[in-house]
Amino acid sequence: MSKGERPIIIRRPRKVTVAHHGGSWKIAYADFMTAMMALFLVLWILSSATPQQLRSVAEYFRTPLSVALAGGDKQMSSTSAIPGGGPDPTHIDGEKERIEMRLESRATDVQRQFVALQKRIESVVTADPQLRELSNQIRFDMTPYGLRIQLVDTEQRPMFETGSDQVAPYMRDLLRALAPLLNEMPNRLSISGHTDSVPYAAGVSGYSNWELSADRANASRRELVMGGFDNGKLLRVTGMGDQLPAPGSDPGDPVNRRITLVVLNREAAQLIRDRVGASLGLGELATSR
Template sequence: MGANRNAPVIIRRKKVVAANGHHGGAWKVAYADFVTAMMAFFMLMWLLNATTEKQRQGLADYFSPTISLSPTSGGGDGNFGGDSIFSEDTLAQNGLGATNLKPAPRTPGPSGNNPTEEEERFAEIESRLARGGESMADDNILRHVVTRITDEGLIVEVFSLDGDPLFVDGSDEPTPLLEDLIDLIGEVFGYATNQVAVKGFSRAYPVVLLQNPAWSNSLNWSEKARSMLTRRLAPTRMERVSGHADRSPAVRPPMSIRNDRLEIVLLRSVEA
């Protein structure tokens, strides 16, 4: 039998798919972002370890939106003079506006703007304290110091750090670190005749303790600091000594050793 010439012709095409094709480079972009983020993280950790508490506070203040970067700001006197609802008194007109959560330091003077002689003395003592170290050892102890000028006076805060406490744990025995700090503070306070107050603060302790040592520690520490200061200053300059336990933590969490601290205050003169 011959072939059927009218039968349909069927053509079969085979599609060949190559293996291991190109899958795009999006993963490379994601990996690069990850490496960049890790590098930034480690640089941040290094900077936190390499800077002092005062330097970190200065950086935080610089980037804070409540503090003016210009020495003066706009606004005038009287109603609608440029004050915002977050300013204290007229500080916003001088470039120092702030909220109640972050009040700006005040510098009262005869005209309300010019610093008084006492303000200048405080600033000079603060500067002398910052320049107190000429060696690496002195620079190390200054890591434990922050200063600020308030309505109460010049506050010099000294605090413990991990591995560098002010007192031997569980006692009022000062460490060599505190001995050096008190000696430095007593020296610079000798440039003024103002009265001095000493406040002690303690970190929080677990509530399960039968006896909470926070109150006794803070009071014993401030009394010990007062006694050490009298080696440099006249005992009659000591105005008051107080212990505040763990009621005013400086940092979180309250159990951080950074909250073991002393505030030595060069008090403002009492005006008649």
């Protein structure tokens, strides 16, 4: 090549092949469109729902799944996003403590209501000169089943005629004064009659302490109802005879001649209903056989 000649440059076009991107974007787009369709469908359903249906839907989403499946009380469930509520989210110690605290709080509220009822009864008895003489025959104590009110006998002031269910006038006044106070409570009531161990001449084969205690419990029930007590709140009326003497007393003591009123808490009332239902079921089973 001579000096004056230019070099020959051959330019060849380079073919660039674009890589294939695939169809992944189509899947993402389809998911997005499906989600949008579901959203608009839900909005359309909510716009046509009644207020009651909307409240039901809201309640459904407020109730934790574990509580809904177990049929439990939503009020007893936790509102925490961390189920455990403690330092380790996999543990439920914190949740258990919260539930126990709420149960204790509920029990304390019920107990306060019983204490308030006792104070109202004491106030009414103290304010009436005639009932005030019976104040030493009224005994209160808190039991696992509720507030127990015992109306006990004395030799000087018996509540019933001897060997009879005839209610003494002052006992009648006391029961009728208690009726509206007991009626203020939503709780169910249990009434039981008790006697001392002195037997009837005919023994247990005739009219005995069993019948007497039951008749006196029913006589007390009638006086409460006459005083305005709601008969629908009565759950049980029983006669216990002389089988449950007062603690620390001789079976023949007058203190064992008593009427016991128990303002039942919810658990005790349910327990009584369950036992009655179970006994009725056994009776039907025996009859069918």
